[in-house]
Amino acid sequence: MLDDATPLFTQIAQRLAEEIADGALAEGERVPSTNELAAYYRINPATAAKGLGVLTDDGLLEKRRGIGMFVAPGARGRLLDERRRRFTERYVQPLVAEAGRLGIDPDELVALIRQASHTPGGITL
Amino acid sequence: MTTWRIMITIARYHLLQRLLYLVLPWAILAFSFAVNLVISAELPPNTNRSGGLATIYVYVFAGGLLATVRSLPFGLALGVSRRSYYLGTAGLGVVLAAVYGLALTAAQALERATGGWGVTLHFFELSYLLDGPWYLTWLTSFVGLVLLFVHGMWFGLVYRRWNLTGLVAFIAGHISTLLAAALVVTWTHTWAGIGDFFTALSAAGLTGVLAALAAALLAGGFTTIRRVTV
Amino acid sequence: MTATITVSGLTRRYRHHLALDDVGLTVDGPSITGLVGRNGAGKTTLLRIVAAQELPTAGRVLVFGASPIENDAVLRRMVFVREDQTFPDIKVRDALKAASWFHPHWCGELAETLIGEFDLPTDRAIKRLSRGMRSALSIVIGLAARAEVTLFDEPYAGLDAVARRLFYDRLLAEYAEHPRTVLLSTHLIDEVAGLLERVVMIDRGRVVLDAAADDIRGEWTTVSGPSAAVEQLVAGRPTRGRRRIASQESVIVAGALDDIDHLRARELHLRVEPLSLQQVVVQASNPAAEEPNDRTHA
Numbered sequence: 001m002l003d004d005a006t007p008l009f010t011q012i013a014q015r016l017a018e019e020i021a022d023g024a025l026a027e028g029e030r031v032p033s034t035n036e037l038a039a040y041y042r043i044n045p046a047t048a049a050k051g052l053g054v055l056t057d058d059g060l061l062e063k064r065r066g067i068g069m070f071v072a073p074g075a076r077g078r079l080l081d082e083r084r085r086r087f088t089e090r091y092v093q094p095l096v097a098e099a100g101r102l103g104i105d106p107d108e109l110v111a112l113i114r115q116a117s118h119t120p121g122g123i124t125l
Numbered sequence: 126m127t128t129w130r131i132m133i134t135i136a137r138y139h140l141l142q143r144l145l146y147l148v149l150p151w152a153i154l155a156f157s158f159a160v161n162l163v164i165s166a167e168l169p170p171n172t173n174r175s176g177g178l179a180t181i182y183v184y185v186f187a188g189g190l191l192a193t194v195r196s197l198p199f200g201l202a203l204g205v206s207r208r209s210y211y212l213g214t215a216g217l218g219v220v221l222a223a224v225y226g227l228a229l230t231a232a233q234a235l236e237r238a239t240g241g242w243g244v245t246l247h248f249f250e251l252s253y254l255l256d257g258p259w260y261l262t263w264l265t266s267f268v269g270l271v272l273l274f275v276h277g278m279w280f281g282l283v284y285r286r287w288n289l290t291g292l293v294a295f296i297a298g299h300i301s302t303l304l305a306a307a308l309v310v311t312w313t314h315t316w317a318g319i320g321d322f323f324t325a326l327s328a329a330g331l332t333g334v335l336a337a338l339a340a341a342l343l344a345g346g347f348t349t350i351r352r353v354t355v
Numbered sequence: 356m357t358a359t360i361t362v363s364g365l366t367r368r369y370r371h372h373l374a375l376d377d378v379g380l381t382v383d384g385p386s387i388t389g390l391v392g393r394n395g396a397g398k399t400t401l402l403r404i405v406a407a408q409e410l411p412t413a414g415r416v417l418v419f420g421a422s423p424i425e426n427d428a429v430l431r432r433m434v435f436v437r438e439d440q441t442f443p444d445i446k447v448r449d450a451l452k453a454a455s456w457f458h459p460h461w462c463g464e465l466a467e468t469l470i471g472e473f474d475l476p477t478d479r480a481i482k483r484l485s486r487g488m489r490s491a492l493s494i495v496i497g498l499a500a501r502a503e504v505t506l507f508d509e510p511y512a513g514l515d516a517v518a519r520r521l522f523y524d525r526l527l528a529e530y531a532e533h534p535r536t537v538l539l540s541t542h543l544i545d546e547v548a549g550l551l552e553r554v555v556m557i558d559r560g561r562v563v564l565d566a567a568a569d570d571i572r573g574e575w576t577t578v579s580g581p582s583a584a585v586e587q588l589v590a591g592r593p594t595r596g597r598r599r600i601a602s603q604e605s606v607i608v609a610g611a612l613d614d615i616d617h618l619r620a621r622e623l624h625l626r627v628e629p630l631s632l633q634q635v636v637v638q639a640s641n642p643a644a645e646e647p648n649d650r651t652h653a
Contacts, residue, residue, distance in 0.1 A: 008549060044550055138453045199442050199450070202437070
């Protein structure tokens with residue numbers, strides 16, 4: 001379930017953040033406890049707690065004493081903004097760069113993207 | 126837990142092996158007794174002094190041996206010190222010897238009352254050693270059983286600590302001690318004196334000597350267990 | 356505050372070899388620490404000395420601030436599950452009974468549950484159990500003891516993958532409910548990687564790696580592809596385990612790769628694979644493989 005590339009607590013934080021961004025965990029909803037996460041991912045509870053801690057520090061989760069951790073109001077919006085920024089950085093910029101190397105000009109690129117979005121299985125050049 | 130509590134718990138731990146500590150010694154003794162009873166019926170009166178009583182002493186030795194060879198590793202794994210394990214085990218030996226001694230004394234009394242079970246069998250009575258009043262029979266049996274249990278424990282510990290090589294050396298040590306003593310006695314021409322000593326020594330006196338020996342063995346075993354690793 | 360376990364200058368010399376060589380280690384609880392290393396590296400000896408079953412040649416061990424040697428008060432708060440435990444000639448049920456007498460926090464209910472899960476025949480003599488069943492019995496004792504210090508020395512001999520999974524899951528659940536200080540020696544590192552907060556690696560009697568598991572993860576990466584491209588990416592970084600075939604090359608790079616590195620790797624058509632904890636440990640036990648850094652302009 002988890003990989004070896006990054007620390008486990010980071011991966012836990014990322015998973016939860018994704019669920020919040022996808023709306024699977026709604027704002028105001030309770031998130032799994034440390035022990036629930038530990039049992040599910042088969043990780044040390046301290047690691048799970050650290051993962052939750054990352055999201056709490058970012059203000060995405062809030063602690064309600066004695067009850068548990070809940071998704072903070074506005075968390076989803078902030079995560080989506082962050083995701084859009086990352087999308088540009090990770091996919092759009094390399095895409096444009098690679099297209100440039102292959103001699104595909106921006107108009108052509110936009111056309112290819114349009115074409116791809118109409119044929120979900122992929123396109124052939 | 127206090128040391129006392131730990132000692133009692135160690136004794137209970139050993140007694141989980143009911144067969145070894147409670148059943149087998151008496152089963153074997155009963156078998157030996159039954160055989161002797163049959164033989165005695167065929168023999169002329171007062172001639173059967175088989176020494177079959179020795180089986181129970183042998184079994185008590187084996188009990189002490191197994192308590193250290195076989196039961197020690199798991200005993201220490203349960204979270205007790207070597208000292209507590211040793212004291213608890215030796216304590217069990219003392220209690221068993223006291224109870225066994227009592228049973229042997231009762232059997233001897235019964236043997237006397239029934240004229241040797243009707244066939245003049247002297248199974249629980251040994252001339253010189255075990256032919257005095259009941260309390261001396263008990264005391265001598267008790268000391269003898271403790272001696273063998275403790276000796277068995279030390280054998281087991283030596284095996285645990287130094288394996289077979291150690292055990293062979295240990296037995297060799299026993300033999301050389303006896304030989305050395307014999308040599309000293311021979312050189313100093315005191316054999317007659319030794320003879321006199323034992324003749325003069327009553328069964329009670331001998332019991333005292335055995336008790337001193339048991340105490341020495343107990344101390345020896347203790348120094349060994351402190352160095353045992355499992 | 357004193358640490359739960361403090362080991363300092365610990366040396367154990369046997370006639371022909373040095374099992375432990377000046378080992379130092381501090382373990383604070385509650386925590387789960389993995390003690391890893393090859394067979395014969397000294398893991399078992401270290402645990403045996405911590406449990407006072409073995410005696411040190413030099414150095415010392417403190418548990419709860421006191422030496423465990425001949426110390427009933429300390430020993431009572433520990434449980435040591437070892438691979439090769441010798442049992443007296445008793446039944447499974449009797450062994451559990453004995454354990455319940457000695458361990459102050461013993462949980463009989465948990466023991467019953469675990470016996471059911473591991474399918475242990477309580478009426479059978481221990482000497483008639485299979486190797487795996489004996490391991491399961493030791494594991495049941497180790498978990499049900501709920502001892503403040505719980506030492507497991509490769510406790511899974513003869514257990515299949517399903518039973519090992521069960522052990523890891525129960526250990527985790529128990530630890531979550533009743534936190535304690537767990538030291539787990541193992542060479543099946545990837546199986547337990549997620550459980551560990553910390554990894555201590557012993558090699559030839561010495562501690563060669565002692566780090567938070569999360570610090571190790573992602574610290575080493577295998578980069579492979581065309582030699583020239585590999586050289587370009589790893590230039591100036593410490594590398595190990597270089598392997599070559601024709602114009603292809605694969606090398607292990609130390610230090611985490613950042614987003615820029617990943618971007619460059621993609622541009623250079625290189626494959627980048629992080630090393631698992633197990634692979635990191637293999638690297639750490641092989642310091643001779645460390646290479647000087649002067650081949651980058653080749």
